Amino acid sequence: MKTVGLRELKNRLSAYVREVRAGRSIAVTDRGQVVAELHPPGLTPGTRVPVAIVHLSRRGLVAPGAPNTPKVYPPLPRLLRSTTSRDLLEAERGTG
DSSP, X not given: OEEEEHHHHHHTHHHHHHHHHTTOOXXXXXXXXXXXXXXXXXXXXXXXXXXXXXXXXXXXXXXXXXXXXXXXXXXXXXXXXXXXXXHHHHHHHTOO
C-alpha cells in the first residue's frame, strides 16, 4: 500500500484519486501516523480482494463467492482424548 502525507495528498489530490480509481490503495499519514486509507469502492479493509479480481468482477467475468459461514460445517470428532503434551511425549518415548 502506498503511503502519502496529508499535505502531499491535499496538493496532488486529483493524481491520488486517479491511482485509487485504478485499483490501488493509499494510506494517508499525519505526522507519521496513518490516519486514513483510500480504497476503491467495494474494497474495504476487512475484505482485501486482489485488484485483478475486482477488475474482472466489474467486467462481469467472475462472480465473488459467498462469505464463509462456520455454521455450515459440522464439528469434527476429537482424534485424541483430552491430554497434555507431557502425556503425549511420555507415551511416544515409552517412559510413561
